[in-house]
Amino acid sequence: MDVELLEIRDHMGRFPPFDGISDDLLDAAAEQVEIRYFKAGTDILLLNAPIHELCYIRSGAVEIYRRGGDLYNRLSEGDIFGHFGLLRSHQVRFPARALEDSLIYFIPEAVFNRLCDEDESFADFVEAEGSRLKSTVEQQHKENDMMITRVRKLLTRSPVMLTADETVQTAAQRMSEESVSSVLVLERPEHLPERVFTDANGHSHSLVGILTDRDFRTRVLAQGLPPDTRIGDVISPKPITLQSDASVYEAMLSMLRNNIHHLPILKRRRPVGVLHLSDIIRYETHSSLYLVNNIFNHQSVKGLGHLSADVRAAFVRMVNEGANSHMVGQALSTIGRSFTRRLLELAEEQLGPPPVPYAFMAMGSMARNEQTVLSDQDNALVLDDGYDPEQHGDYFRAMAKFVCDGLAICGYTYCKGGIMATNPKWCQPLSVWKRYFSEWIMHPNAERLLNSSIFFDLDAVHGEEHFVEQLQDLVATKASQHPKFLAAMARNALLRTPPLGFFRTFVMEKDGKHNNSINLKRRGTAPMIDLIRIHALACGSRAQNSFERLNDISETALLAPGISDRIRYALEFISMVRIRHQVIDLQEDREPDNNIEPENVSDTERHNLKEAFQVLSSAQKFLKFRYPMSGR
Amino acid sequence: MTKNAISWSEYYAARAAEVQDSALQHFFAHGCPEPDTPIQDIPMVALDMETTGLDSHRHAIVSVGIQPFTLDRIRLSERRYWVLRPPRPLSSKSITFHRITHSEIAEAPDFNDILDELLNQLTGHIPVVHFANIERPFLDSAIKDRRGEGLRCPMIDTMAIEARFERRGWRTLWSRLVGRQPSSIRLHDSRNRYGLPVYQAHHALTDALATAELFQAQVATHFSPDTPISEFWG
Structure with a gap:
């Protein structure tokens, strides 16, 4: 040269x-x-x-x-x-x-x-715009080991299998000989036809259960059963299983969701091994599983409060090892739910059993499974219609206070808008909740909805899940029938707009003005989530997670082909920039926030962010056109 | 050359009729633009030479860089650069200054070997230089040495243009009165005033490129594309 x-x-x-x-x-x-x-x-x-x-x-x-x-x-x-x-x-x-x-x-x-x-x-x-974002996001996705590693890689030995007619003593002896902590239990094929497989010797069996170390304690000894008890009498039927080509991440989620430590792995219907929690932890040392386990082992609010540092550490490790925003959101939400559930258990221990059935409901990011390390609490109580304020009010007030104060101690700040179970307005019987939602949907008022849009992300955390499901059904069926409601929601979703992009060390606004930093939640993820919610409501989706909502939306003809993918990539990218900057804050011992400063944004990140903002801006324009403010 | 006595195109025509050397003949026969030609229509060539000293009779040309351009475009693909073997040995001082090594020079051609090509590149173009008092006499005397006939042509001097705008008016007078240093019109400092990037100096081609950019900036700042060439050349 x-x-x-x-x-x-x-x-x-x-x-x-x-x-x-x-x-x-x-x-x-x-x-x-x-x-x-x-x-x-x-x-x-x-x-x-x-x-x-x-x-x-x-x-x-x-x-x-x-x-x-x-x-x-x-x-x-x-x-x-x-x-x-x-x-x-x-x-x-x-x-x-x-x-x-x-x-x-x-x-x-x-x-x-x-x-x-x-x-x-x-x-x-x-x-053209969008495709660059797509390749970046896909690249990040590819680099994520946990997403692509298949569970079969973690299996170290073939499973020990016994028939249901053998005794628990035989099972215990075999488990000791083989040093395993679980055996799979088989029956004759006609017993459970949908689970039939053929073994290496050409014999057919069906997998009917799993017997673990813990079962010997809880189901045999604690029940006073003799050693010659038939295995088939103590197992829990129809074990939860996973296919061998599923990802490690899926295995982890399945264990978290079902609170189990042993997961039989199948190739089609043939058992090829049993994955234990410790296998994943060994593989995935930073696992949030540890944390969840820990949460359920703590006996006091104070003890739970000490775990908040671990949550942050798990967050940092997860991001550094290449998790995408979907995984981070899922893991942190699972942790948040576990704190909530444990606090409810502790509350019930202290206050006694609830006088009427209830559901503890999460709203906002926890309901969407999109929590970050910076989440405040948005929750409510849905009570059985047999609730009598005179008789039962004190109990649920005490429970709500216990849980919300506890969550604050664990690092989930109080909701500034007062959307918490401690607020009498949000601690109501199911029938009142149904009235709330019907009122919001059928007599929409943009100002009032501004404070209640968060209720349209809702999910049960503990208790009578079907209470919350009834509310989800109500929203899913009614919202799409009321264009005025959608228009009012759309109006609110347009209040927060993205900036134009970056210029040197400034954030540049559409009018050419400059700012020193940008709140990526307020100007990026939140308006994106808002508009996804409206499209999801319009197409009757029952999903709460933004990415799952996008899946439902793309099944319909609501958006032009390819648009929901562009929104997905843009949301993923902005979320990841926000998450990465929070990790930087934590690593540099600063309190994490949602702001990013342009001088900390790399050139490539700038280009992609600019493009993501552009996607958001176009999507907002379409929203305005799709849900016009009729009759206002 | 006084402008009222004889025009550059008349001078070119006269020289074309008398020169013996074919490259020079070609150069002059091509003619010179009329003085009222707008600068935007003038093909130019930025020229820079690195020399062993300031005296064209005692010192030699070490390297030559040329960059053809117009007001609209500087095309890097048209650039040319030659390292030359000087007839007189090179002092070690000028070697470090121009970043040219002895071995480079040992294999280099003599000025005569590149002259036909250089003249060919200059033909039909107005040379643009920063400080014509170097390039003009060195070019003339080097050609006279090799071909027995000299080269005189109009040149645009970006340093002279810079002096016109930086060294006149009450501000300069005031500066002189209070004994302040006048602003520098060296290539690097002049470029700085127009927001042009910093280039590594003292490489004939880089300096030629830097001069071409400077001239574009000067025209964009002080003149218009319609300004006649006569406003610039000397």
Whole structure:
């Protein structure tokens, strides 16, 4: 490489997308650069003019406009523009003007095409909006080990299997000989036809249960049963199983969800092993399973409070090891639910059994399984209709106070809007709750809904789950029938908008103003979640998680093809930036928050964030058009 | 050359009729733009030479960089750069200064070997230099040495343009009165005033490129694309 070109080549090589291309391609690009100086205020690209070059800012700053004249972006040193027009019609789609005196490098079309042809990452970068985000998100996904490692990799031996007619003593002897903590229990095939498999000797059996160390204590000794008891009489039927090609992550979730420590693994219907909790922990040392286990072992609120440091540590490890936002959200929500459940158990121990059945309901991020390390509590109590305030009020007031105070001690701050079980308004019998929801949906009022949109993410945490399911049913069936309700929700969802992007060390707003930092929750994830919720309600989805809602939405024709995927990638990307910045805060001993400062955002992250904001902005525009404010 | 006596195109025509050397003949026969031609229509070539000293009779040219350009574009693919073997030995001081090594020079051509190509590149272009008092006499005397005939042509001097805007008016007078240093019009400092990036100096081609960018910036700042070439050349 000629020394005189080094200046140009080295500069380009520092910025995306050139930072990722090979040296040969970089040389070839630098070799063909054409240069021109533009005085501040002069036009660089005019709308609809032919374009056959990619533009690169060597120094100065450039403003990009929309067709209509609105500011679209503000770019600085190392940024590129003109690729939209170059890729599509060879006409300028976004005109550009020098904001400061600028030196622009032009890369001729032939070179640009060669870069696109020979370097996939370059092509992805300059391709149409959305696809770059997609490849980034997919890349992150691929790098996540726990998601792709299959459970069969964790199995170390084939399962020990006995028939249901043998005695528990035989089982105990076999388990000691083989040093295993569980055996699988088989029956003759006709016993359970849907679980029939053929073993290596050609015999058919069906898997009917699992017998574990713990069962000997709880189901045999504690019950005073003799050693010659038939195995089949003490097992719990129809064990929860998992396929051998499921991911380790799925295995972990299954154990968490069902609170079990042994998970039989099947290949089709044939048992190939038993996965134990410790196998996952060995593999996945940072496991949040440990934490959940710990939560259920603590006997006092104070003890639970000490675990909040562990929650943060688990969060940091999980993110550093490549978990995506969906996994982080699931794990942290599971932890949050476990705290809540344990606190309810402790409350019941202290206050005695509840006088009437109840369900403890989570709202907001916990209901969506999208908690982060910074979550406040949003909860409520749904009581049986036999509830009598005179007789039972004291009990549930005490329970609510115990749980909410306990959650605060465990690091879940009180809800500023008072959406907590301690608020008498949100501690009501099921019939009152049904009235609340019907009222919100059938007589919508945007101002009032502003404070209640959080109720439309709802899930049971403890107690009578069917109370909450009835409410979910009500919402799923009624919401879609009431366009005025959807319109009122849509109006509120448009109150928070994303910024335009970044410019040097500032966040740039649509009016061209600058800010020093951005709240990624308020300006990114929250408005995205809001609009996903509305589409989900409109299509009658019962899902609470935003990604699952998107799955349901994409089954319908509500959004144009591909749009729900773009929203998914954008949400995933913004969520991950937010999570990663919280990890940085924690690692640097700062209190984590939702703000990010542009100087801490890498170049690639900037480009992707800008694109994600763009997706959000377009999705909001569509929302406005889809749910118009009729009759207001 | 006084402007009222004879125009550059008349001078070119006269030289074309009398020169013997074919490359020079070609250069002059191509002609020179009329003085009222707008600068945006002028093909130019930024030229920089690194020399062993300031005296064209005693010192030699070490390297030559040229970068053809217009107001609209500087095309890097058209750049040319030559390291030359000087007839006089190189002092170690100028070696470190110009970052050229002895071995590079040992294999290098003589100025005569590249002259046809250099003249060919200059033909039809107005040279743009930073401080014409180096390039103009060195070019003239080097060609005269090899071909017996000299080269005179109009040149645009970005340093002279810079001096026009930086060293005039009441501010300069005031500065002089209070004994303040006048602002520097060296290539690097001049570029700085237009927000142009810092390049590593003292490489003939990098400096030629830097000069081309500076001239674009000067025209964008102080003139218009329609300004006639006569405003610039000397």
